[in-house]
Amino acid sequence: xxxxxxxxxxxxxxxxxxxxxxxxxxxxxxxxxxxxxxxxxxxxxxxxxxxxxxxxxxxxxxxxxxxxxxxxxxxxxxxxxxxxxxxxxxxxxxxxxxxxxxxxxxxxxxxxxxxxxxxxxxxxxxxxxxxxxxxxxxxxxxxxxxxxxxxxxxxxxxxxxxxxxxxxxxxxxxxxxxxxxxxxxxxxxxxxxxxxxxxxxxxxxxxxxxxxxxxx
Amino acid sequence: xxxxxxxxxxxxxxxxxxxxxxxxxxxxxxxxxxxxxxxxxxxxxxxxxxxxxxxxxxxxxxxxxxxxxxxxxxxxxxxxxxxxxxxxxxxxxxxxxxxxxxxxxxxxxxxxxxxxxxxxxxxxxxxxxxxxxxxxxxxxxxxxxxxxxxxxxxxxxxxxxxxxxxxxxxxxxxxxxxxxxxxxxxxxxxxxxxxxxxxxxxxxxxxxxxxxxxxxxxxxxxxxxxxxx
Numbered sequence: 001x002x003x004x005x006x007x008x009x010x011x012x013x014x015x016x017x018x019x020x021x022x023x024x025x026x027x028x029x030x031x032x033x034x035x036x037x038x039x040x041x042x043x044x045x046x047x048x049x050x051x052x053x054x055x056x057x058x059x060x061x062x063x064x065x066x067x068x069x070x071x072x073x074x075x076x077x078x079x080x081x082x083x084x085x086x087x088x089x090x091x092x093x094x095x096x097x098x099x100x101x102x103x104x105x106x107x108x109x110x111x112x113x114x115x116x117x118x119x120x121x122x123x124x125x126x127x128x129x130x131x132x133x134x135x136x137x138x139x140x141x142x143x144x145x146x147x148x149x150x151x152x153x154x155x156x157x158x159x160x161x162x163x164x165x166x167x168x169x170x171x172x173x174x175x176x177x178x179x180x181x182x183x184x185x186x187x188x189x190x191x192x193x194x195x196x197x198x199x200x201x202x203x204x205x206x207x208x209x210x211x212x213x214x215x216x
Numbered sequence: 217x218x219x220x221x222x223x224x225x226x227x228x229x230x231x232x233x234x235x236x237x238x239x240x241x242x243x244x245x246x247x248x249x250x251x252x253x254x255x256x257x258x259x260x261x262x263x264x265x266x267x268x269x270x271x272x273x274x275x276x277x278x279x280x281x282x283x284x285x286x287x288x289x290x291x292x293x294x295x296x297x298x299x300x301x302x303x304x305x306x307x308x309x310x311x312x313x314x315x316x317x318x319x320x321x322x323x324x325x326x327x328x329x330x331x332x333x334x335x336x337x338x339x340x341x342x343x344x345x346x347x348x349x350x351x352x353x354x355x356x357x358x359x360x361x362x363x364x365x366x367x368x369x370x371x372x373x374x375x376x377x378x379x380x381x382x383x384x385x386x387x388x389x390x391x392x393x394x395x396x397x398x399x400x401x402x403x404x405x406x407x408x409x410x411x412x413x414x415x416x417x418x419x420x421x422x423x424x425x426x427x428x429x430x431x432x433x434x435x436x437x438x439x440x441x442x443x444x445x
Contacts, residue, residue: 044411045411085348088324091324092325092326092327092412095412096411098415
């Protein structure tokens with residue numbers, strides 16, 4: 001009887017240990033494999049291929065430059081971006097960025113996302129006038145480039161492959177002081193006054209309609 | 217007993233703990249009695265050589281009393297629990313004591329936004345103070361809260377207050393609390409609300425009058441309504 005009990009408890013203990021180790025307590029610790037593992041947290045919103053999902057306000061992120069992804073993740077983690085009460089998408093991303101508890105995971109994630117094949121978002125907005133937007137884009141081109149390819153030296157990200165709905169939302173946030181108002185967000189503070197040079201809401205749509213044409 | 221593990225930081229936390237204790241004691245008593253009799257019978261009427269098992273229908277009076285007497289006693293305990301529970305429910309959920317201050321609590325994926333009325337004592341005015349994941353309140357002050365959800369179901373849970381209230385999109389739900397201890401305690405979401413539910417935590421800072429006045433004076437109002445995208 002005693003031997004049976006001991007065997008039963010021993011078996012149960014072994015099962016618990018096996019479940020604990022097989023159930024996710026182990027896995028890759030660095031490199032692309034680690035990046036892929038950590039990306040599982042992002043996938044529900046940003047998609048398996050980093051293509052984004054407008055329904056949950058998650059932009060396409062595949063193939064964004066590593067320096068930009070890293071900077072934004074750090075801003076979200078530190079509260080420099082996404083901590084305004086009216087920034088619903090930012091508040092979501094802020095919480096998720098804080099799950100990246102280690103530098104290794106953060107950099108693995110950066111490497112993984114920046115190495116994803118680029119996706120081409122479908123334009124969904126029709127309100128803008130691209131011809132009028134081309135004139136307005138002159139201000140943006142100073143940092144983001146005439147072709148919208150971005151400029152790392154100026155910390156200006158590429159925008160030509162961004163989703164139009166995301167660009168509109170971000171420019172609106174910069175204009176309203178929802179993004180780029182935090183003293184810790186130095187590049188955001190540069191972008192906010194630029195966004196405010198657009199004369200009205202229609203101009204936001206116009207300039208984004210022009211940016212969409214740069215990807216063609 | 218519960219306060220050993222979790223502070224009682226609101227006026228009604230003790231009432232809820234007492235209710236928990238009452239339920240645990242009564243239910244625990246009957247659990248022990250039932251299990252005790254169960255195991256005694258297993259031992260007392262265990263298999264013996266030469267004794268055949270007997271089927272008992274339970275219709276004899278001396279057999280039925282094993283059911284009837286505990287049944288009546290358990291029902292009496294149920295009545296005691298119901299009376300105690302209704303009294304606490306009425307005090308906590310059905311009664312809204314006059315507020316010294318009304319605040320707004322907004323749940324959204326995956327953050328808590330808190331709106332304090334500022335110097336004018338009214339919400340939705342320019343001097344409102346809005347904070348994210350940080351609620352600053354004054355000890356000994358009676359608060360009413362307007363609970364809202366922006367996107368999906370959430371539940372505003374402050375364990376030290378023994379407060380848990382669902383937040384439902386499209387509805388404003390009123391509630392109240394009166395903090396009685398200073399300190400910093402957890403706020404959590406107690407309703408599965410998406411992949412970030414588990415990290416939707418915040419902190420309540422319960423301050424004395426002097427500390428709270430200092431915090432208020434150092435905090436800039438946020439044009440929340442005007443800042444809506």
